[in-house]
Amino acid sequence: MALDLTQLEPQLEHMAHTASQRAQENAVRVPQAQAVLRSLADNRAALSAKLATACRLAWAGAVPTDDAPAAAHPAPPLSLPLTVLAADGSQILPDRHRPAMYYLINMGCIILRLGTGTAPQQVSRPQLFYTEDDLYDGDNLLSSARITAQRDVQEVGELARLAPAEATRAPTVALVDNGLLLYLSLQDYERAAKKALIARHISHLRTLEQAGVPVAGIIDRPRAANVLRLLHLATLDEAAITQDRLRSVGQFQHLTDADVFGFLQPGERSAVFALTAPDNRTFYEPEGQGVCVFYLNAAGNLLRVEVPQWVAQHPPHLALVHTALIEQCHVTPGFPYVLTRAHELAVVSEAEHADVDVRVSVKLARRGLAASASHKKQGKLLLRRTS
């Protein structure tokens, strides 16, 4: 055994002690944050001025919409028929230790037509990328962040491909297991690729908008602090607002938005907030696809839900997303059923990955090309077989 659990034991004990201390501190700080949230409605004018200053400083916070910021909205009643679609992707990244350089993105999608009594439709679409154009950006091999971003864009693309036809038959909601505001941690040389990815993503969102299909990105166990940044901003004097101060969340450090919305009861959603992340303001909002966020207590589990502005601003769309999520989280408590199933359809297991490698090797060998895993990889596989 490589891991000495005996040595780890005192460290685990200390970790639990630290977590317990943090929970006690949070029990005091969370109500303070909630009090600031409630006070926002009373200071709209002052807040607007602060928000205008902060947004000029590339502030990645959240702006209240017409809703009272501390509002809690119960779930609207479920009306059938209702179709819920979900897409999820998984990938095999390029690996020089494998028999050949390639990557693969597999899309899993499920269409659940509630109220029809029919079996849901399952879709699984693998796509292989292997040409030099696929694999390289100039001299650089595509980064894992880039491939992950490509997968995220394809997820919404899959929804845009399938949802319009559904929307002609029944009210339809489309879900992804991810934020709608792409998080692209790309290198400088990938700037053009970033723009192209976002443009494609926005075109998919527009297709859904034109088809009248509200779309939502779901994040379980969210760690985001956009609303906390808003609360921090509200506590600053306008003259004291600087880019440096806006980088932190001040007295609310290490809390999350989910802590703030702990007051939501099962089934309730929070008010909607518009995200002010620079990418949102630069790329999404000018195209009418600005991303907004609300929090939802789904059977006791707090979810972050990202929706485009055209969903946030259209109460029937927002209600449809809300009611669909509550219905979905009734079957698999705390997380939408269709997303669990889409993941199941998308995921590429280690055995399947090994199968692809074998098939690659065989195809290449038939053309007289030697292909095998690196000696390092073979050694690791051997260990896996014997351990």
Place this chain on the structure above:
Amino acid sequence: MTFATAPVVGRLIRSSNRDFVFASQVPEPDMPLFGAWVKAPAQRQQTEVFGLVYNIAFTEDELTRQIAATPNLPPEYILDGRNRQIPIEVSVLAVGYRREGRLYQALPPQPPVTLDQITACLPDEIVAFTERLDYLRLVAEARETPVDELMSASVRYAAAARPPDQRPAFIRQAGLTLARLLARDLTRLESALNQINTPL
């Protein structure tokens, strides 16, 4: 014909030279059946182990458990649950092997190796293997399996793999073999003979 479509039915998860277990995620209609003939590579592909499916078990699946416990479950979820590729564990009794083109009705020299692919036997392979019926003795001695049902089911599959005009003679020959193996237990023999005449 044991499997109408994809002949790859799963991947080996544990084995001995007497029996082996594979995991399968094929959808329900293509799921391996009790008594069906399957094969697994062994000895670095030099040998193919032939076996009979004798147990099929649904493995633990949290999602199914969660769905089953949901009150007022809409029918769409039940239908989806049945469509899912739920992992199953399939136990197989080794009854022979093929090496260098020759078929042997005996325990294989080595078991198949973990993670190897298990495939359904093709009708021609079943016919060739069951030209002799010595494998029924191995089944009769496999007390961990439902012996009588397994012998009968394997004979029925072997008969079904043959052209219709050859089936009566094959079943007669299998009946004689069973009579020898079960000569001391006429009740079991009668039951086995009745079963091999039951259509698939």
